[in-house]
Every structure is written in C-alpha cells, then in structure tokens.
Amino acid sequence: MIIDPGNTGPSEASDSNDAASGVPPFGLHSHLTGDLFSPQAYSTVGRDVKGSGIDKIFSLLDRLDRDIVPLVAGSPDPHLLPLETLGKLSAEMYESGDPSFLNYGVVDGEYALRTFLAAKFRDEGVPVDEDNVTITTGGVQGIDLMCRFLLDPGDPVVVEAPSYSNTLACILNHRGEIVPVEMEYDGINIEDVERQVKLFAGRGRPVKMIIVNPTFQNPTGITLPLERRKQLLDLAHRHNFVILEDDPYRDLRFSGAPEPLLLALDDGSHVVHTSTFAKTISPGIRVGYVIAAKGVIDRIIMARSTIDNGTNVPAQRLVYAFCRGGYLGPQVERLARAYRTKKEAMVSQLEASFGHDDRVKWTNPEGGFFIWLTLEPEVVTEDLLGYAMAEGVAFVPGSASERSLIFLALSTQHITSACLFRPISLAILDLSTTWLAMRTFFRTPPLTNASASSTLAQVIPTAPAANCL
Ligand SMILES: Cc1ncc(COP(=O)(O)O)c(C=O)c1O
Numbered sequence: 001m002i003i004d005p006g007n008t009g010p011s012e013a014s015d016s017n018d019a020a021s022g023v024p025p026f027g028l029h030s031h032l033t034g035d036l037f038s039p040q041a042y043s044t045v046g047r048d049v050k051g052s053g054i055d056k057i058f059s060l061l062d063r064l065d066r067d068i069v070p071l072v073a074g075s076p077d078p079h080l081l082p083l084e085t086l087g088k089l090s091a092e093m094y095e096s097g098d099p100s101f102l103n104y105g106v107v108d109g110e111y112a113l114r115t116f117l118a119a120k121f122r123d124e125g126v127p128v129d130e131d132n133v134t135i136t137t138g139g140v141q142g143i144d145l146m147c148r149f150l151l152d153p154g155d156p157v158v159v160e161a162p163s164y165s166n167t168l169a170c171i172l173n174h175r176g177e178i179v180p181v182e183m184e185y186d187g188i189n190i191e192d193v194e195r196q197v198k199l200f201a202g203r204g205r206p207v208k209m210i211i212v213n214p215t216f217q218n219p220t221g222i223t224l225p226l227e228r229r230k231q232l233l234d235l236a237h238r239h240n241f242v243i244l245e246d247d248p249y250r251d252l253r254f255s256g257a258p259e260p261l262l263l264a265l266d267d268g269s270h271v272v273h274t275s276t277f278a279k280t281i282s283p284g285i286r287v288g289y290v291i292a293a294k295g296v297i298d299r300i301i302m303a304r305s306t307i308d309n310g311t312n313v314p315a316q317r318l319v320y321a322f323c324r325g326g327y328l329g330p331q332v333e334r335l336a337r338a339y340r341t342k343k344e345a346m347v348s349q350l351e352a353s354f355g356h357d358d359r360v361k362w363t364n365p366e367g368g369f370f371i372w373l374t375l376e377p378e379v380v381t382e383d384l385l386g387y388a389m390a391e392g393v394a395f396v397p398g399s400a401s402e403r404s405l406i407f408l409a410l411s412t413q414h415i416t417s418a419c420l421f422r423p424i425s426l427a428i429l430d431l432s433t434t435w436l437a438m439r440t441f442f443r444t445p446p447l448t449n450a451s452a453s454s455t456l457a458q459v460i461p462t463a464p465a466a467n468c469l
Contacts, residue, residue: 050169069393069414074369077413089321105313107304109135113320125264134297135311139248139276139288140166147174150208156200158210160188164218187224190231197239209242216249216368219407236270245273249368251332254340256366285315342415369411381406
C-alpha cells in the first residue's frame with residue numbers, strides 16, 4: 001500500500017508518548033499494509049481476483065503530480081457533464097419535503113425508471129415491459145452478474161479481441177475461460193466465432209456466452225453491421241449460447257444510421273442487454289440497467305439482495321428526473337456534437353501525421369469514444385506507452401497478442417477542435433527495426449518529477465534509450 005505523502009506529516013495524535021510507547025503516529029504507519037495470514041485463507045476466486053488493466057493506468061495517472069493527457073478510457077469530458085441540471089434536480093429532490101428517496105429502495109430498481117426504460121426499448125422495437133428491466137449499479141454490474149449466473153469453472157466465453165478490460169476481468173473472476181475472436185473493421189469475425197463454438201463443443205465444453213459491445217465498441221470504435229448481427233443470432237440459436245449485448249455507447253452517434261439492437265432482432269430467448277447512463281448522464285452516478293427475459297431479471301434481483309441491496313436510490317431518482325424532465329434528448333445531442341468535434345480533430349491530426357504512410361491505419365467511428373490504430377510492422381505498443389507518458393500522454397496499448405495496436409479515447413477534455421496538442425505526431429522513427437519509436441508530441445513538458453518516473457517504471461516497461469529520439 002502506498003501512503004499518500006500528503007498524510008505523512010506529524011499529526012496531533014503523534015506526540016512523544018506515542019513514540020515512547022511504540023505506537024506509530026496516526027497515518028504514519030499502518031499495521032494493515034500486509035495481507036491475511038496466508039493466501040490459503042482466500043477462496044480460489046479471492047486468491048486470483050482480477051482487476052481492470054485500464055483502471056490500473058487510471059489510478060496511476062491520478063497519483064502523478066503533473067497532467068498527462070489520458071487518451072485511456074471511456075471517461076466523458078467533465079465539461080460535458082450536466083452539472084447545473086443535476087444540481088437543480090437534486091436540490092428539488094432534497095427540498096421536496098419527501099424523504100422517501102433516502103430510505104431503502106426496491107432491489108428491482110425504481111419503478112418509474114424501469115417504466116421509462118421499457119418504453120424507450122419498445123420504441124427501438126423490443127417488446128418489453130418494466131418486468132424485463134432491472135437497474136444495476138453501473139453497466140459493469142450487469143456483466144458481472146451474467147458471468148456469475150452463467151459460468152461454471154472453466155466455461156468458455158467468446159469475446160471480441162480486443163475487449164473492454166472489465167469484461168475480461170468479470171469472466172476471469174467467475175472462473176470462466178476467455179476465448180478471444182479477432183475484431184475486424186466490420187466487427188467480430190462470425191466464421192471464427194463458429195469455429196471456436198464448434199471446437200469447444202467438440203471438447204465437451206460448450207460455449208455458454210458471447211459478450212459483444214456491438215456499437216462503437218470499446219476500444220476499437222467499430223459497429224457490428226446488420227448482416228453480422230443476424231449471423232451471430234443464428235449461431236446463438238443453433239448452438240444455444242447467450243449473447244450478452246453490452247451497448248453503452250449506442251446513443252452517442254455522430255453520423256450514419258443506427259443498426260437494430262440484437263435484442264430487437266431476437267425472439268427474447270438468447271439475448272441479454274446491458275447498458276448504463278454513464279456515457280450519457282454521468283458515470284459517477286453509477287446507474288446502469290439490464291433488459292432481459294423475466295427469468296434472468298428475477299435472478300438478478302434475488303442476487304442483488306446480498307450484493308448491495310439495490311442501486312443508490314437518490315441516484316436513480318435523479319436519473320429519472322433527468323429523463324422525465326426532457327433533458328436526456330438534448331444532452332445526448334449536445335454530447336454527440338461535442339464528441340464529433342473531438343473525433344474530427346483527432347482524425348484530422350492522424351491524417352496530417354500519417355496520411356502519407358499506409359503502414360498506419362485507424363478507424364473513423366460514427367459515434368462513441370474510441371479510435372483504433374494499427375501499426376505495421378509488428379511493434380510492442382506497451383513499450384511505446386513509456387515514451388508517450390514521458391511526453392505527457394497515455395493511451396491504451398494492445399496486449400501481448402495485439403502487439404501493434406493502439407487505442408485512443410477521444411472523449412477526453414484535452415481534445416477540442418483547436419486541439420491542445422501538436423499534430424498527433426505519433427511520429428514513427430525507426431521502421432527498419434521491430435521498434436517503432438513513437439514520439440507523441442503533446443504540448444506538455446516532459447516528465448520531470450522523480451517520484452512520478454519511478455512509479456511509472458513499476459508498471460510500464462521502458463524501451464531501450466537508443467530507440468528513443
Ligand atoms: C463497453 C463497456 N461496457 C460497460 C461499461 C461499464 O459502464 P459503467 O461505468 O456504468 O459500469 C463500460 C464503461 O466504460 C464500457 O466501456
């Protein structure tokens with residue numbers, strides 16, 4: 001555990017008597033820095049519990065004492081969060097004289113919010129009512145619960161490669177096996193999905209579930225076209241697996257026409273839909289939802305009684321007041337306009353830097369938060385991250401099996417139409433070796449803080465200096 005240096009000064013509790021008695025001054029030394037008496041004290045799940053890779057980068061960035069442009073995660077630009085409206089609605093709630101929102105809520109989720117969502121999904125062609133909707137603590141809770149309900153140890157789950165890192169952690173934490181199938185520019189390769197499904201069926205371990213983020217996927221920005229949606233559904237029906245449609249970016253469309261929901265194309269038996277208000281209203285509010293057959297919803301509700309006893313009630317009321325008050329539509333339009341500007345700024349800088357070089361390719365998403373870059377020849381992009389952070393920017397590198405991939409989140413506040421950074425001269429320096437040294441030339445001073453550098457060194461492999469310009 002790292003103790004915040006800000007808390008290490010002498011405190012009122014740390015007098016000389018404490019020192020004499022051997023009692024460490026409060027905040028200076030904790031006796032809780034270790035672990036339980038033995039790893040065996042934990043269950044198998046507890047021993048091997050997995051977190052999110054991206055969250056790790058985020059918490060690191062949070063600790064650094066200089067700004068790093070975080071092109072890292074699906075975090076909204078804070079300036080676009082509806083502070084004033086939520087403040088006003090919140091004040092109305094607290095001043096209403098009705099304290100019911102401070103009491104326990106129903107585990108199912110607020111009835112009014114579930115009714116609102118059911119109507120929204122009916123408008124999208126899904127014949128549901130409020131009994132098919134439950135509110136979760138963020139979208140990720142829905143994914144976690146589906147893994148909990150469907151997976152026995154070793155059960156294979158097909159995922160898009162790359163995928164949202166928390167989804168992968170959910171599968172592992174529920175002892176499932178991740179079966180990655182490569183993303184293409186038009187979504188997951190369905191023939192490869194079928195190949196994997198047959199392979200695992202042949203081994204006597206049928207695939208239980210595929211998790212897809214079909215619209216403006218995190219982290220590639222790719223949308224699954226209609227034809228592939230239909231093929232995927234057909235596969236799910238023929239081989240009897242569940243499609244978890246995790247779709248939090250769907251409403252953030254800048255251009256083009258939406259594809260139908262997988263949930264709308266299905267007959268209600270093979271698709272579970274998860275989403276969240278994190279991208280359209282606020283991630284801090286932690287309100288998400290699941291839309292599914294009633295049997296699934298009932299299980300989720302029962303499980304929630306022992307997990308968190310339901311989602312924060314004031315947060316749900318606030319979200320509902322926001323929707324009922326007619327603020328959601330204009331907010332989504334405002335966000336789509338703003339993110340479109342950011343996307344265009346980023347794409348035009350990519351054009352300026354790499355337009356002449358067909359070894360660098362990138363996606364041009366019609367919505368959402370992400371752009372995906374592919375570099376050739378093969379490069380260890382994790383190592384490039386070290387260079388980039390020294391220049392004041394963080395991106396998400398591809399994993400060991402996705403060595404040449406870079407994912408850029410365009411939602412950050414730092415990207416504006418006037419762009420605070422120089423042309424993303426993600427300048428590639430030495431194409432003759434397997435190293436592509438990338439200079440990411442943002443207008444931020446180089447990393448000078450020694451403690452920041454050493455903290456970085458713990459998690460980010462450094463590339464040989466000879467390859468760094
Ligand atoms: C694809 C995807 N699914 C789910 C989530 C989780 O949403 P929430 O923050 O509401 O838990 C995210 C958040 O980044 C995401 O990108």
